[in-house]
Amino acid sequence: MKITVDQEACCGSGLCVLRADQVFDQREEDGVVMLLEEAPSPEDFEEVRAAAAGCPTGAIRLAE
């Protein structure tokens, strides 16, 4: 799995951080998404998929 994030589209909700804080974080200055792991480990796949599905602006893309 490879993750990409669209920081321009991100609204800073932090929902992805609540789902998978080992993979996603928020920039201190504006709350915008930061990717900690481009290629997450398989045990995180389920949470990452949920984070992508739940993103309010569809700013998380997955290539599997």
Next chain:
Amino acid sequence: MTDEATPIPDYPFAQPHVLEPPQEWAENRAKCPVAHVRMPSGDVVGLLTGYDEVRTLLADPRFSRNLAREGGARLSNTEDGGMFSRRNPGATDIQEGPGHQRWRRLLSRAFTVKKMEAWRQRIQGMADELVDAMMAGGSPADLRTALALPLPVQVICALLGAPSEDQEKFAYWSEVALTLTKYTQEEVDTAQQAFLDYASDLVEQKRAHPGDDLLSELTLISDSEDGRLSHDELVSTARGLLLAGHETTSNMILKMTALLLAERERYEAVVADPELIRGTVEESLRMDPLAGVGIPRFITEDTEVGGVPVGAGSNLLVNMAAANRDARKFPEPDRFDPLRENNSQHVTFGAGPHFCVGQTLARVELQVVLGTFARRLPGLRLRDKPEELRPRDGVAAGGLQELWVTW
């Protein structure tokens, strides 16, 4: 012809009782992705009740939030048409598009998951004090006065650096601002001015005596005149945060408690297993039965929604609570299930670039409240029967007037 044969129904729809949604939601969702309804103003809008349609519409920038324009639907029966049509000096540029993103990013940094989690202990302390006082006062108690109003007010005031003694003023100004049919234009104008003056004074106090709080930080940014936040935008933001920071959360604490105690096994499950707190909060948000009218959008170019053509210049109204009961997204949508796999994907906080900026804070507050009740008040019960609960009619935000509990 069909229009004459089938009169356009009045909106909001009547409910069987306060905790049961109107049957029209399910009927429209099944048959009519865009259903025409008449608002208290007399204006007709297209109502959306399907999950996919609601999410798509809220995320699409061609659907404008600005209804203070020629052809924009008015929702309320006041002359100004209600909060979505009211011109708000200082908020024009930050309402949508690049101006909104600039403003949003200034605010988002104060509401990140890490910052909100850091507030959890402090919110717990406030909740415990309020519950102490409620218990000392003896059973029964009105949960609105005892906790649902003061807790969110104390939290947002602490965050902003505002005094929380004025909670009844904020509550009144906010309710008037959100009127559908409850208040007159004169009452709206007076309350609007009073709220704006209050916010403006608060900003001046921060300017004179800055503290370690969000409003002082925003005042510094505004005073640097670097184009990030004008003075009018600052005052408008202060007022908006005072309103949004308490109104919806206060409302939701009552609705969540009512939903859980009306079918008490939902509450007993949390008492027995605090691991269910998170899922129970999400499921309460999803199944909110008194969520208010929804959010309108003005359509700026011809398009289609759910296969139905929608012309430029028309107005759509998104009902998030109805979308949250769409069986295509949430199987058996009327069943309360704290372990539902996707229950945090409800659209109660909206979707798209205007997704509620304070939702992490709201979730933390609701989790703290439910955890505190389950731990300290395992015998909590509704004093009245669910069908006797009184809705807050005539206000766009919906909700309950009060909620009496025993323990």
